[in-house]
Amino acid sequence: MLSGMKQKCSTICIIGKPNAGKSTLLNYLIGQKIAIVTPKVQTTRSTITGIITDVDTQLIVNDTPGIFSPKKRLEKAMVRCAWSSISGVDQVILLVDSITGFTDDILLIWERLKEKGIKPILVFNKVDKAPIILYGADNPAISDATIIYISAIKGDGVRELKAYLTKHAKEGPWLYAEDDMTNLPMRFLASEITREQLFMNMQEELPYNLTVETESWENKPDGSAKINQVIIVSKQNYKSMILGNKGAMIKKIGMRARAEIEKDLGIKAHLFLFVKVREDWDQNPASYDYLGLTLE
Ligand code: GDP
Ligand code: MG
Numbered sequence: 001m002l003s004g005m006k007q008k009c010s011t012i013c014i015i016g017k018p019n020a021g022k023s024t025l026l027n028y029l030i031g032q033k034i035a036i037v038t039p040k041v042q043t044t045r046s047t048i049t050g051i052i053t054d055v056d057t058q059l060i061v062n063d064t065p066g067i068f069s070p071k072k073r074l075e076k077a078m079v080r081c082a083w084s085s086i087s088g089v090d091q092v093i094l095l096v097d098s099i100t101g102f103t104d105d106i107l108l109i110w111e112r113l114k115e116k117g118i119k120p121i122l123v124f125n126k127v128d129k130a131p132i133i134l135y136g137a138d139n140p141a142i143s144d145a146t147i148i149y150i151s152a153i154k155g156d157g158v159r160e161l162k163a164y165l166t167k168h169a170k171e172g173p174w175l176y177a178e179d180d181m182t183n184l185p186m187r188f189l190a191s192e193i194t195r196e197q198l199f200m201n202m203q204e205e206l207p208y209n210l211t212v213e214t215e216s217w218e219n220k221p222d223g224s225a226k227i228n229q230v231i232i233v234s235k236q237n238y239k240s241m242i243l244g245n246k247g248a249m250i251k252k253i254g255m256r257a258r259a260e261i262e263k264d265l266g267i268k269a270h271l272f273l274f275v276k277v278r279e280d281w282d283q284n285p286a287s288y289d290y291l292g293l294t295l296e
Helices: 022-030 073-084 104-115 158-167 186-201 236-243 245-265 285-291
Strands: 008-016 048-054 057-063 091-097 121-125 147-149 210-219 225-233 269-277
Touching: 008 022, 008 104, 008 158, 022 048, 022 057, 022 091, 022 121, 022 158, 057 158, 091 104, 121 158, 147 158, 186 210, 186 225, 186 245, 186 269, 210 285, 225 236, 236 245, 236 269, 245 269
Parallel strands: 008 057, 008 091, 091 121, 121 147, 225 269
Antiparallel strands: 048 057, 210 225
């Protein structure tokens, strides 16, 4: 930032259905992995904020849980979180998976936004995988929309999207330091990385029935960190599955999570994982607090 330059700042929210690629887009924009990504739905549980500061402009980008019809308590809290994160932001990106296209359920999101007086930027993602004629892009409801086509994985079109966001940022003071990438604490990012490994390595419903919390974080004199995390599950047999035969599974998850923590957070880590059974963790306000959610 050169002296005499006026600062511009914009708060932005990315919403869409589960698996549209919201977290992948946030990571690409930031140029660093701060939001976890898996091929499974409902990986993101709360708002993940990334900060991009470039020349005179600061973009504060919020990744959110996907919008779907929630059934369980935790799911309801996640969807509530997605909707509430749009209030007060300057720009909203509605991210659409081009492979499935602009379907009726996305039209419902579009209309609900309209009722709130919000006109989102419509961003069609995964164009690397989608046919040239994008399903639903010709829907008359969106004939006057700003549409940008991207591949959040490959980066195609992301520069154009960033230019659009920057162009529409208003004059105002930056809210974060120039080199901040996120407002999330390291201990939270570290537990998300372990949760990502559980999503990648455990089958079916298990990843949805657990939560991970960093219990302690101790910085050692040699610059490394000793991190204790607890994986909280709702049933004893989930615990056995996570431990695996002679502890093989938890060992594998611990090794992978540690490697990712070291890579993504740029630290040397000693990671210790514990598994606890707490039948009602998904009814416990403290579990929601940790994730940045509220239990209704
Ligand atoms: P979210 O639920 O909206 O946050 O979606 P994620 O970012 O977790 O991505 C869901 C899945 O879609 C992951 O397997 C990603 O690798 C994949 N994905 C995201 N963006 C793209 C893209 O541009 N192209 C392709 N082919 N896959 C993508
Ligand atoms: Mg996500």
